Amino acid sequence: MYILTNAIKNLTRNTGRNVLAAAVIFAVIAAAVAALIIYNTAGGVIADYKTRFGSQVVISVDIDKYVGSNPPRGGQSAMALPQVTAAQSISFADSNYIREYTMRVSKDVTGDDLKAIDEGSGGVFPMGGNTLGDFMLTNNFDDFESGMRYIKDGGPIMNSGECLISEEFADLNGLKTGDKIELFGSMSNAEDGTKRTATYSLTVAGIFYDFTDEYPGMRMPLSNKRNEILVSTETLTSSMLEGESGLAVSAVFYLKDPQMLADFEAEIRGKGLSDYMAVRTDEAGYNRIVAPVEGLMGFTLTFLIIILALGAAIIALLCSIAIRERKYEIGVLRAMGMKKKRVALGLWAELIMISCLCLCFGIAAGTLAAEPIGNTLLAEQTKAAQTPDVPRGPINLNNPRGTEADAIPPLEQLDIRVGTPVIMQIIGMTVCLVSFAGFVSIGKITKYEPIKILSERN
Amino acid sequence: MKAMNIDGIDKPENEKYVLSLKNISYKYEKTTKNVLKNVSADFETGKIYSVIGKSGSGKSTLLSLIAGLDVCTEGQILYRNEDLKILDRDEYRAKKIGVIFQAFNLLTNANAIENIVLSMQISGNETRDKTGCAYGLLQKMGIDKETASRKILKLSGGEQQRVGIARAVSNDPDIIIADEPTGNLDTETESDVLKILTSLAHESGKCVIIVTHSKKVSSIADCVLTMKDGGLAAGK
Ligand SMILES: Nc1ncnc2c1ncn2[C@@H]1O[C@H](COP(=O)(O)OP(=O)(O)OP(=O)(O)O)[C@@H](O)[C@H]1O
Ligand SMILES: [Mg+2]
Numbered sequence: 001m002y003i004l005t006n007a008i009k010n011l012t013r014n015t016g017r018n019v020l021a022a023a024v025i026f027a028v029i030a031a032a033v034a035a036l037i038i039y040n041t042a043g044g045v046i047a048d049y050k051t052r053f054g055s056q057v058v059i060s061v062d063i064d065k066y067v068g069s070n071p072p073r074g075g076q077s078a079m080a081l082p083q084v085t086a087a088q089s090i091s092f093a094d095s096n097y098i099r100e101y102t103m104r105v106s107k108d109v110t111g112d113d114l115k116a117i118d119e120g121s122g123g124v125f126p127m128g129g130n131t132l133g134d135f136m137l138t139n140n141f142d143d144f145e146s147g148m149r150y151i152k153d154g155g156p157i158m159n160s161g162e163c164l165i166s167e168e169f170a171d172l173n174g175l176k177t178g179d180k181i182e183l184f185g186s187m188s189n190a191e192d193g194t195k196r197t198a199t200y201s202l203t204v205a206g207i208f209y210d211f212t213d214e215y216p217g218m219r220m221p222l223s224n225k226r227n228e229i230l231v232s233t234e235t236l237t238s239s240m241l242e243g244e245s246g247l248a249v250s251a252v253f254y255l256k257d258p259q260m261l262a263d264f265e266a267e268i269r270g271k272g273l274s275d276y277m278a279v280r281t282d283e284a285g286y287n288r289i290v291a292p293v294e295g296l297m298g299f300t301l302t303f304l305i306i307i308l309a310l311g312a313a314i315i316a317l318l319c320s321i322a323i324r325e326r327k328y329e330i331g332v333l334r335a336m337g338m339k340k341k342r343v344a345l346g347l348w349a350e351l352i353m354i355s356c357l358c359l360c361f362g363i364a365a366g367t368l369a370a371e372p373i374g375n376t377l378l379a380e381q382t383k384a385a386q387t388p389d390v391p392r393g394p395i396n397l398n399n400p401r402g403t404e405a406d407a408i409p410p411l412e413q414l415d416i417r418v419g420t421p422v423i424m425q426i427i428g429m430t431v432c433l434v435s436f437a438g439f440v441s442i443g444k445i446t447k448y449e450p451i452k453i454l455s456e457r458n
Numbered sequence: 459m460k461a462m463n464i465d466g467i468d469k470p471e472n473e474k475y476v477l478s479l480k481n482i483s484y485k486y487e488k489t490t491k492n493v494l495k496n497v498s499a500d501f502e503t504g505k506i507y508s509v510i511g512k513s514g515s516g517k518s519t520l521l522s523l524i525a526g527l528d529v530c531t532e533g534q535i536l537y538r539n540e541d542l543k544i545l546d547r548d549e550y551r552a553k554k555i556g557v558i559f560q561a562f563n564l565l566t567n568a569n570a571i572e573n574i575v576l577s578m579q580i581s582g583n584e585t586r587d588k589t590g591c592a593y594g595l596l597q598k599m600g601i602d603k604e605t606a607s608r609k610i611l612k613l614s615g616g617e618q619q620r621v622g623i624a625r626a627v628s629n630d631p632d633i634i635i636a637d638e639p640t641g642n643l644d645t646e647t648e649s650d651v652l653k654i655l656t657s658l659a660h661e662s663g664k665c666v667i668i669v670t671h672s673k674k675v676s677s678i679a680d681c682v683l684t685m686k687d688g689g690l691a692a693g694k
Binding site (some may be wrong): 002006009010013014328329331332333334335336337338339340342449450451452454455 | 486487522525527528529548549550551552553557559561563564565566567568572576577579580581625
């Protein structure tokens with residue numbers, strides 16, 4: 001007990017030296033805290049993205065494999081690439097591994113009495129023996145959510161068989177809400193290839209202003225955004241009979257757990273997914289977002305190691321100087337009959353007490369510093385990661401507008417997390433570091449017989 | 459020898475002495491010359507011994523070995539017939555022997571009271587009011603409360619010496635060894651200190667060993683030993 005009270009007294013007896021030691025320990029702790037917090041936060045962010053991107057399944061044509069076994073022959077069109085059929089998509093979604101899914105369905109159609117914007121331009125392209133229609137039926141309402149489209153007349157779709165059309169399209173054809181339009185799309189039997197014409201009798205439920213880019217693709221009626229006719233998923237899927245193909249479907253599946261990818265793939269291959277289709281997670285999107293964070297993590301880890309190594313060296317040096325300075329005191333204590341262990345314990349207690357004070361202030365300072373430092377570093381990493389030519393993932397014909405990862409901007413701000421684990425880590429590290437540094441020098445000095453320590457006093 | 463005869467049986471001759479030196483030799487680390495050569499002597503309780511000799515003859519070295527600050531290179535030092543080499547020397551220093559060092563060896567950053575209280579704490583002294591006890595001891599040495607609360611660094615040589623004496627006796631040890639205990643004192647204080655040491659030997663039955671150059675100190679000793687060429691001989 002007296003060892004402790006004596007240690008406390010010693011702290012006040014040697015203020016000058018202790019303040020110096022405290023300043024160094026404080027600096028090491030503050031830097032380590034900041035680094036550790038940034039490191040842990042970055043780790044958390046990565047884990048979070050891993051679950052998010054790791055769970056999003058992308059099904060796309062494995063171009064290398066396909067070209068490898070089907071070398072392009074003259075006249076063969078790229079459109080003959082394997083596809084995930086609408087029926088397959090729907091069956092894939094019915095899986096125990098799937099948490100949720102989104103399904104984009106579209107169908108090119110023609111209309112006898114309807115004029116299309118840009119009609120006559122671009123010409124008509126053959127597609128697997130069919131002719132492409134002028135209009136695109138789609139169930140993609142994203143532009144309404146983003147505010148690029150909003151309803152001018154009428155209201156949203158309430159029932160199957162209703163549709164929304166753009167203001168330009170309505171004007172061109174003199175349509176208003178409540179009007180009926182008729183559209184035709186070609187379906188083919190998957191077995192024998194026989195054709196059938198599906199008829200869509202739609203009621204205009206609403207007319208919308210359209211501020212989207214009119215030509216996201218080629219300048220032709222089908223790819224003109226103003227010619228899009230929005231309908232419900234059911235309107236589209238109900239037009240296709242069993243065993244038919246003809247709808248363009250792109251589905252995004254979200255696994256319950258990224259680990260289930262292999263099982264899910266096995267299941268959907270069993271359900272008839274072509275061997276030329278690759279099943280993977282969105283690596284490109286993942287990398288784009290996670291690379292800066294990983295860079296940051298690597299950087300802070302290096303920094304942390306340097307800080308700890310350097311800190312350990314400085315603290316060890318400081319300890320050995322301080323203890324050599326106190327050689328005489330140690331000699332006196334030993335001469336008075338104090339056991340080596342107790343002398344060491346007293347010195348160690350002093351070091352630990354200084355460290356605890358430093359811990360309080362160091363953790364506070366490090367925590368405050370972590371956020372601005374982390375964000376500055378992250379900005380650097382993001383800049384470095386944003387090469388203009390980001391390599392894209394495998395070509396995804398069914399989903400030309402990219403996956404969800406494209407919609408998530410790279411991280412700009414670290415949401416600093418200081419949990420008990422970080423604090424425990426810091427306390428553990430400090431105690432280890434200081435104890436190690438202390439014991440090295442304490443061990444050295446108490447090794448000698450007191451006569452030696454005392455006789456070397458001057 | 460009353461302490462030894464607890465059960466009334468006469469102890470053998472070699473247990474008569476509280477301290478015995480048996481042919482001890484000593485040389486400092488990394489030196490070749492023996493500072494002490496074949497020194498033998500016996501010390502009884504209740505007596506004052508003075509050790510005299512030229513400067514550099516090895517007096518302080520001898521005291522250090524008796525104090526258990528190191529072990530001799532050859533021979534044996536027996537405390538109550540037990541070899542110091544085997545004994546727990548920390549325990550021995552803390553409880554059995556009180557040392558007044560030539561260089562005082564006090565904790566210079568602490569005050570006199572703290573020095574004495576710490577010494578009592580180290581020895582496991584069970585006195586409740588250690589501070590009060592320390593004040594009492596210092597007062598006996600002619601050190602007042604104000605001086606006792608000053609840092610050792612801010613005390614004169616003579617004051618430090620007296621604090622050293624107070625510390626040496628604070629744990630009621632069997633043996634008290636003093637290296638030039640009156641070297642920094644005026645004649646009046648020297649007399650006071652000598653009176654205290656005499657009473658410790660003759661009344662409290664301690665074994666007091668004093669290294670000194672002073673004729674006056676030697677004159678009160680029951681036995682005078684002379685250090686010469688690393689050897690110790692009885693008489694002047
Ligand atoms: N730490 C040491 N290392 C090596 N030699 C030492 C050491 N301390 C003392 N000596 C030598 O040992 C010899 C005896 O020294 P010691 O201090 O015992 O002399 P002393 O009789 O006490 O002298 P004084 O009367 O001046 O106090 C001296 O020659 C001294 O130089
Ligand atoms: Mg001497």
